[in-house]
Amino acid sequence: MADKVIFAMYDDDDKLMDGAKHLVANKVKVSDVYSPMPLHGIDSIIGVEPTRLAITAFMYGLTGTMLAIIGIRYMMIIDWPMNIGGKPNFSLKENMLSFVPIFFEFTVLCAAHGMAITYLIRNKTLPGMPPRNPDPRTTDDKFVMEIKTSDNAHVSEKDLSKLIKDTGFIEIEEKSIL
C-alpha cells in the first residue's frame, strides 16, 4: 500500500504548536515539523527523542584528545625531542602541562567538526543534497507539519482529516510516497 504524507501549512508558530498538541492529544503521530526558526518545546510535543548529538560530541572530543596525545608524543618526544625553555623533553608525562593548550584546541576542533558533519549527514542536508523540506516557504515565514498515514493506521482516514481540519491550517497538500 502506498504511503501517503500530509503536509499542513500554518502562518503562525503558535497555531502550529496548538495544532500539534491537539493532534497528539488525539493519538495522531506527527512525524516532523518544518520551521524557519527553532520552536522551543515542539520536540517534546511531537515526541522527538532527545538528540544524541551530545554523545557523539563527547566521542569526537575523546578521539581528538587521543590523536593529539599520540601525535604530540611522536612529534615532540620520540621523533625529534624539542628543547623549549629547558623543559624536560624526553618524557610526555613530565612535559604534559605545556601541551595542554594543544590537547584542548585539538579536542575542540575534532568535537566541533565532527558534530557539524554528523549533524549535516543525519539531517541529510550535506551540501548538494536534494532539499527535504516540502515547500520553500518554510525557510521564509511559513510552518509545515508532516503527518504520515502509515504512522497513523489506528486512526481512520476520515477522523484524521477531521482532526487536521480542526487545527486551522492555511494550505494542505497530500503526496504519495512509493
Add this chain to the structure above:
Amino acid sequence: MNYKISDKAKKVTLGVAIVGLVLLVIGFFQQKEFVYANKIDDHSVEIKYNGHADQDAQNALKESITSKLTGYDIEIHDANHGHNEHATNDDSHGHHGPTFLWNIHFKHAENHSSLIGSHESGADILIDKVNNGEISFFDNGFRRFWSNLLVNGFFFFGIALGALFYLALHYATESGWGVVLLRIFEGIMSAMPIGIGVLLVVFLAGSFGAHHIYPWMDSDLLDPNSSHFDPIIYGKKAYLNLPFFWIRVVAYFTTFYLFLKWFKKKSKEQDEIGGTESHFKMYRRGALFLVFFAVFSSTMSWDFIMSIDTHWFSTLFGWYVFSGIWLSGMIMVMMITLYLRKGGFLPNVNESHIHDVGKWMFALSFLWSYLWFSQFMLIWYSNIPEEVIYFTERIENYKLLFFGTFIVNFFFPMVFFMSRDTKRSAGFLIVIGLIIFIGHWFDVFNMVMPGTLFDQWEIGLLEIGMFLMFLGVFVYTVLNAISKSPLLQKNHPFLEESKHHEY
C-alpha cells in the same frame, strides 16, 4: 512570603559555630611549631626554623636539644652568622631567611652509638626527635592562628562580595530571570561585615607587628642600613607602604559596605512605593558599582593576598581571585536557595532558576580553572626564577593540596554538572557544590599558607575548627538577614518575567 529563621536552623548553625570554636581552642593549644632538621652526615645535623623566635626561645630550644640527647657530646654552631648576604639572595620569596640555622656536631658519636649498642647515629636520633615533634616550639607568634584568620576572613568576605557583585551585575544588565532570587543575594551580602571585621583585625595586628604575614609591613626590610634590607621590597614601597595600604583598605571596605547598604535600602523602598524609579536608580548604581569593583577586586587581591609573597607578582592574580570569589558566592546562593525552597518559602523559584544558578556554578568553575591554569602554565613554562618560586614552593611543600585543589575544582563540576539533569537535581547540586565549596576554601588556603607557614602547614583541629566556626556564624547571619525582609521583591518591574522564567 516571609521566611523566619527556624529554631532548628539557629541551633544547627550556632551549634556548628560552637563546635568549631571548641575545636579551634583545642587546636590552638595543641599546636607546636616544627623545627626542621636536615642530616648532613652521621656527625652533624642542620637545624632550621622559619618562624618567630626571640633569643630566649632559641636558648630554651638549645637546652631542650641538649637535655633530650643525654649521653651525646654535642656542639651547636650558628650557621646563619655572617651569612646575611647569602640569606637574602637565597631567599627570593620575600621573607626573612630562616630565623636561625644551626649546625649541630656530635663529637665521638660513632664510639658512643657502638657503646650503647644502637644502630642509629646521634644525628638520626636527633632528626627523629625533631620530626616527631619532641623537639619543637610552642608558637609564640601565633602565625598559624593569624594565617587561618586571614584565610577564613578572606574566603567568607569573598562570598559576600561575590553576592554583592552578582546583584550589581543583575541590576546593571537589567536581567529578569533572577528577580525571585535577589533577596537571597541581599541576605548573603549582608554577612559582609563578618569578613570586613576579621580582615581589619588581621591588618591591624600586622600593622602593629603582631604577625609577619605581610613582610613589607616590616620596617626592617626597608632600611638600607639593616642587615635584613630587601632591595626588591624597597623598590615596591611606593605602593606597598602602610599609610597607602590603609587608605586603600578603608576605600574598599567603605565602598563595598555603602553600596551594600544602599542596594538593600532601595530594594526595600521599591517594595513600599513601587514604580520604576528606584529600579532605574539601582540600574545606574549597579553599573557604577561594577566600575569600582573592576578596579578594587584586582587591587584588593594584590593587597590582601598577593603581597604575602611580596617579591612575586602576577598580572592575572586579580582575575583568578575574583573568579574564586564569584564562584563561592554562587555556591552559597545555590545552597541557601535549595534550603529555602525545600522549606516551601520560595514558591516562585522553579527548576529553571535552579538550573541557571547551576549553570553559573558550572561556567564559573571553568573560568576559575582557566585562570588557574593560565597563571600556572605560563609561569611554569617560562621558568623565570623570580616568578617560578611561587609555584616551586607550592609544588614542593603542598603538592597534593595544590594539584588536588585544581583537579577537584575542575573535574568535579565538569563531569557532574555537564548534563542538564544534574544541574536540576538538588542532590547532585548539594554534594558537588559542597565539594567544590571546600575546594575553593583550600584554594584560598593555597594562596595564603605557603607564604606564611612555608613547609610547616598542617590541616589540624585549628584549621577545621576555625572554618566550622566561620561557616556557622556566616550561615546564621545570612539566614537572619533573610528573615528580616520578605523573600520576594514584589514591585520589581521584571518580576513577572522571572516568575515565568524557562531555561
